[in-house]
Amino acid sequence: MSLPRAASLTLLALALAALVAPWPFTSPAVGERVVRLTARQFAFDPPQVEVAQGERVVLELTSADVVHGLYLDGYDIELKVDPGQRARASFIADQVGTFRMRCSVTCGPLHPFMIGELKVRPAGGGARILLGASLATLAGLVGLRDDDEALRD
Amino acid sequence: MKRSGTEGFELTARPWLRRLLVSRWPQWSLMAVALAFFAYVVLAGFFGTPVGNRNIAITLVWIAWWAALVLVLVPVGGRLWCSICPIPAPGEWLQRGGLMASDGRRTRGLKRRWPRRLRSLWLQNAGFLALALFSAVILTTPRVTAWVLLGLVLLAVAVSLVFERRAFCRYLCPVGGFIGIYALAAPLALRVRDPDVCRTHPTKDCYRGNAQGFGCPWMTYPGTLDRNADCGLCLECLRTCPLDNVTVVLQPLGADLGPRRGRPPLSIDEAYKGFILLAAALVYGAVMMGPWSALKDAAFQVGSGPWFLYAAGLLLLALLLLPGLYLLAAWIGDRLARRPAGGLRRGFLLAATGLIPLGLGGWIAFSLGFLFANGSYVLSTLSDPLGWGWDLLGTAGLAWRPALTGLVPALQGAALVAGLAWATRLTSRAFAETTESRRAALRRAAPVLLLQAALGAALMGVML
Structure with missing residues (x-):
């Protein structure tokens, strides 16, 4: 494998790692955080929740209209709630990233798109995206040199 | 072979x-x-x-x-x-x-x-x-x-x-x-x-x-x-x-x-197809995978005031904003390269080359998220296709469960990163092969590459 190709692939891997790998520049937090969510067709309120890595998170779900559910990607946690009732689940936010909260009970036409977000990332997500996009662009540019070498050969 | x-x-x-x-x-x-x-x-x-x-x-x-x-x-x-x-x-x-006609000398219709x-x-x-x-x-x-x-x-x-x-x-x-x-x-x-x-x-x-x-x-x-x-x-x-x-x-x-006999690989209508599809990937990602309920409601309530705003926004992004940004980037590139041969139109079309891998990466990321989140609905409806309570294959009662939720963001990220890197490489190559000197080509491509990186980052922000 040529040097530019190897460098390009390495940069691609780094770009991907910057986007999705655990972020090393944070110290795990401790403590408990109660997150109160209200489900209604077809949204969670609040739609985005941010917690610190390492926090114990207590999810409290209520419904404002029909039966709803909440499935948390990555943590495999599920709640179901009838209107006027309350459901709870707790977990340690040990995985860093953005995790979608999805309604798990068919609740109407836009049910598959009833999505909220739980962000577990003390460091700015913008930094990851900026780094990922920059590294991907750089990988493309370095890859060009591989083309040049192939052409010269 | x-x-x-x-x-x-x-x-x-x-x-x-x-x-x-x-x-x-x-x-x-x-x-x-x-x-x-x-x-x-x-x-x-x-x-x-x-x-x-x-x-x-x-x-x-x-x-x-x-x-x-x-x-x-x-x-x-x-x-x-x-x-x-x-x-x-x-x-x-x-x-x-005929259903299996094979004689190409005989066809019907006007x-x-x-x-x-x-x-x-x-x-x-x-x-x-x-x-x-x-x-x-x-x-x-x-x-x-x-x-x-x-x-x-x-x-x-x-x-x-x-x-x-x-x-x-x-x-x-x-x-x-x-x-x-x-x-x-x-x-x-x-x-x-x-x-x-x-x-x-x-x-x-x-x-x-x-x-x-x-x-x-x-x-x-x-x-x-x-x-x-x-x-x-x-x-x-x-x-x-x-x-x-x-x-x-x-x-x-x-x-x-790649450039075709010195011409840009895309025509203007194809470049616009690229803009429309990139805009659609961004908007679909926001509507269907994002947490913004007002946007979802606007997209669904056809004929309402918010829907007209949503429709205007989508059309504006696809037909004016994205092409306008690419035109601006191509114009700046032309100025930096001191007006290379081919002019602004060629620069615009060369810049549009990267839309294909960038947009494809966006659509792959979108579809991965959609498939793994909702794939279990396919299995249950195979048994009960009309929702009438049948259970033909024994899978009708299968509970909805998204699959591989820990892995999907990495796959989506890989698609987006690869799409952006490929777009960068193709765009740079397209400018290099149609511009007189390497230095001029780099200057001409630089604003477009920056814009592509920003759009790649926007896709990552929406999808991940």
């Missing part, structure tokens, strides 16, 4: 595969099966439950078929789906006068030529945008999905009876435009072994047809075919060529996206 006259490995050098492709039966059988599923889906849309994720019309089309199309068929096979698509089948059978002024992607662009404006309703309402699919078949039949060949596929089908533009990145291609053989061949059977098959339904002359967008992989030319000069090859990824 034998290397063909074009760049790539010749698949049809294997006799058994060539025989399989030349025979009409395998392709016809797949198309017939697809048509049966199509009819089933339309009936389910009309008569099944109105709950989208409980009706196979929604789950089979918008989850299973769409994922197969975007994740496998287009990136690998280009227009492979077009070769078995059921939508043009009834019209084509009427036009040919056989008018498609108007010269309409030989572009503009109608397909308009059709895709029209569907995109109503996508939240189409994707969630079985009856609307059924009407859209039925409408496409009826339109294809009408066009087949009035115009020659597959004018519907080439110039009208909104999905065909999507497939065609991204097929430019795909390795599977139909090409001729030696263009000189075609040039000197007097009868041009591949275009006119003969007793073995029909003249190119896609109105392309295979002898000069050099890009996947113009070929529907229907394989008629493989059957009609008396000189055995047509072949199916696996070419390098993105081989169709």
